[in-house]
Amino acid sequence: MRSLLLIFLGAIAILFAGLGKKEIRMLPWAIALLLGALVFIPMDWIANEQPDWVNHIVPYFMMVFDRSALAFMAVIIIAAMLVLGLFGQREITGSDQLGLILFSLCGALILCSFTHMVMLFLGIEALSIPLFVLAGSRKKDLRSNEAAIKYFLMGAFSTAIFLMGCAFVYGGTGTLDLSVMQRVIPGSAAMGGMTGLAKTGVVLLMTGLCFKIAAVPFHFWSPDVYEGSPNRTTLFMATVVKIASFSAFFRLFNFAFSSPLAHGNWSFVLAILAAATILVGNIGALAQRNLKRTMAYSSIAHAGYMLLAILANPLESFWALIVYSLAYAGSSAVVFYILNKVQEKKGNTEFESFNGFGRANRWLGILLILALFSMAGIPVTAGFAGKFLLFSAAFTGFKWLVIVALLGSAISIAYYFRVFRHAFLTEADGDIIKPEWQDSVFLAIAATVLLLIGIWPALITGLQLFELH
């Protein structure tokens, strides 16, 4: 609660501080704000005496900051800090953009902690509306305009579908409170499972959320929007928005619709969507000639892997999802930083622009290898730990899906290797890129996260989600 309030009040303060004539550098303040919010999380974690949400739930609160919420909040704040730290120096100008990013972050934090459909809806909107503006923040650039309008139309459209789902679930269960919903749905089991209204509602909710996480067949907007948006916004969308949407997905489906009977109703559909997402994302990425677009397709594929966590037993897959999210946020931040620097020098993000990059910049080259390894899921990186945990959690229930996911990972190595080939195995001379010291600090943080979790995943998976009584 305190971290959410701190970020919200800080965002307002930063917005108003920009009113004056004098230019003030807001970025250090924003990063300090996020650090402060991050410090509150371990404090809340220790103080947290909430009972676990699987067995007994505290009803009639609209938000509950239990440990699962706090864990997601920490990951999201770290991801946002990487975006601000790596892109803030020259890219994020003016307190209005910074304010929008922080407001969007508030929405993301609400998505971690809701226990009521109204909060879920408000969280999604608070997350999305600032991003519509950020996607179009290069006003004269037609590609940025196009990204903004596509993102806006798809966002509003998916929200409408999501709301229709809320209405049907409300009609089917008679409540909007997740904990009441969880108790009502098994009660109707005697009458042959969920009512038709509730089932329709769940399918519509799933559709709306799949738009947000860009799962197949609702992924078609994401490569265009990712390519057209400014790099900093793309990174924000790919990490913070995706992780927050997954935390909402996880909380909604493993909390409100978690009874075995309800699970049987939606899990098979979701499993097919996950398999399609993994295959389409990876095969689509193979066909690209532009690194930014490849990253968009790779992010679709990552969404597919992360869907496994929602299907699996939530107690097993929760930490897997957290580890995977951290790995994904860290490696995306590194790749987008390098991509942005190359775009500044060469003007585009075609693979050819990366020729000789690794020879010219030794340290950034090593970082790029680390990030690519983590994305492909090669051992000793956090990406491997995340994939391993995810796949082993899902293996008991969905063997065929895990096999599809492994196949997808094998395909993904091909296009990650292509980046590697251009950066290291070509004769051309790359431009030398000198990161500023602030950038180096945040790159080092990302690299530490990737290596530390890769070597020692128990650092995170060893945490206790509930107080053992």
Place this chain on the structure above:
Amino acid sequence: MKPDSIFHTVEISHYIYLSCVLFCIGLFGVLFRRNAIVLLMCIELMLNAVNLLFTAFSSYMGDSSGQLFVFFVMVVAAAEAAVGLAILVMMFRNTRTTDVSFLSNLKG
């Protein structure tokens, strides 16, 4: 006839059908129309279908939370329309059209 009893003389299923039809009109409008203003209108139509359904369920079950939700939906829809129209104005300044079929620069 008491004024509130209209919700009980008209069956709940009629409300469901009506809002589904409204929702589908909006949905197909979004899928097939090319004018950005019309797209915005269609999205509003979808949201209003949702509002109708919420109100009907809320009145049918005698539970006020559905009607509360409607207020939130209306506020957020207004915010969304404001941002959406701003984006449209920005697009219009650059392209002099509100036809979204110009959206084809990004492909691959």
